[in-house]
Amino acid sequence: MTTENHTNPESKTNGSFSRWFYIAFFNLLFAATIGVLLRGMFIWEIPFVHFRPWLHAHSHTALLGWLFIGTCVVLIHDGGQGVLTHRLRNLFRGLQLAVIIMLVSFAFQGYGTVSLTASTVHMALSFWVLTVLWRNSRSWPIEGSGRLSRWAAVMYVLSNLGAFAIGPIIATGNQSKEIYFWAVQFFLHFQFNGWFWFAAMAIGARWAERQGFVLRMDRLTLGLWIASAIFTYALAIAWSEPHPAVFATVSIAVALQVWAAMRTLALLRRFKTTAHDQFTRWARLLVGIALVSMALKVLVQASVALPAVAVMAFTLRHYVMGFIHMNTLGTMTTLLLAYAVVMGWCDLRSKTARMGLVLLISGILLSELLLFGQGTFFWAGWGMIPGHYWHLFLASALMPIGVGMLLLSVGWTTSGDRRP
Secondary structure, eight states: OOOOOOOOOTHHHHHHHHHHHHHHHHHHHHHHHHHHHHHTTTTOTTOOOOOOHHHHHHHHHIIIIIIIHHHHHHHOOOOOOOOOOHHHHHHHHHHHHHHHHHHHHHHHHHSSSHHHHHHHHHHHHHHHHHHHHHHHHHHHIIIIIIHHHHHHHHHHHHHHHHHHHHHOOOOOOTTSSHHHHHHHHHHHHHIIIIIIIHHHHHHHHHHHTTTOOOOOOOHHHHHHHHHHHTTTTTHHHHHHHHOOHHHHHHHHHHHHOOOOOOHHHHHHHHGGGHHHHSSOOHHHHHHHHHHHHHHHHHHHHHHHTTTHHHHHHHHHHHHHHHHHHHHIIIIHHHHHHHHHHHTTTTTTSSSSHHHHHHHHHHHHHHHHHHHHHHHHHHHTOOOOOTTHHHHHHHEEEEEEEHHHHHHHOOOOSOEEEEEE
């Protein structure tokens, strides 16, 4: 892979894409910093931080500020072929303004008029952005990135049915009822198992297509992924309704998911050598972490076919948080950063930038080990690992430090793109 930037007639437009990626990455800095504050609350009393409202600020900024905007930038950019129109730029501006309002209002108000209004505005604008992605994907191979990107958009819209239901549920005083939990889990489930999952596959498929590969994900494999994404939602129901039929649905769903994963893995093996030759070692590292996280996600969900494991997975908060962060950080964050490295948006020739990336990756990996490790200790009845909350706080602190170092020293370029 060459190291110089290749200018082209769309360099100014593509540069704008990289600026929006930079803005989205800045949202990750805020989300990661709040995450550290939340970890610190288990060690000290922090007067101005109230856990639940700040947790909402953290999650909304991470999911809607960093991951949604970042993913849309990557997919619409399309390796330099996409065009950032004036309308699309305004949509991104509206999304970012909504994220800022959510960041502040959720932290100090929780679910209230301002935060819910900002969330609704973000939802409406995000649907508009996804129509742009939908139109662009019409020219992509239908059996590859075309269908995958459109199903990603469908899953995103589906997930927001859960988010849309939260307001009325709270307004009718049912926030403490099962229906509130089901609505929240509906949103999260179809974000992680739908929107992020299909978007990640679409990013990988589109890269392969730009290398000249004919990537064909047959209808059976795609159907297996869709069916498993829909029916694994039964896991969220199983926690409060441990009915045998619910667990049977979970078992069938995870079996379909494993089958889909095996068929997809056979497809990916064809591109292993080419990907190794095209990517720098940093890009290979980031993509490798993303692929391992995706594989672990499938294995973790496969284990919940056992009812005892399914109940444990939802009742142990450390497992829940570890699974969420495995999707958001282990898979999507590393994959989006790999794209930025490959496209030349993120120049890692600086020692400080490389150290920032190492700290970010170390924070992600250590946090996952600590969350799943402590969760396993609780499950085995061994109690708390000595110094656990301190360890988790220090591991989490590596992430905003790493993001900050990348933002300050990485040399994010806005004047063209490196062709993969």
